[in-house]
Amino acid sequence: MGLDDKIKNTAQDVGGKAKETVGKATDDERLEAEGKADQAGADLKQAGEKVKDAFK
Numbered sequence: 756m757g758l759d760d761k762i763k764n765t766a767q768d769v770g771g772k773a774k775e776t777v778g779k780a781t782d783d784e785r786l787e788a789e790g791k792a793d794q795a796g797a798d799l800k801q802a803g804e805k806v807k808d809a810f811k
Contacts, residue, residue: 760804768797 771793778787 764797
């Protein structure tokens with residue numbers, strides 16, 4: 756797994772958490788849902804990268 760991929764996935768996760776928090780604070784359900792989706796996407800990408808690493 757490349758360092759660039761790890762950084763991008765972490766940034767996506769952090770951004771998702773921020774969106775979720777802002778969405779909750781402002782009662783913006785759409786933004787909150789986007790944040791959760793971003794986090795889920797980042798988690799999925801991280802899992803895929805770990806599988807790749809295991810086969811190296």
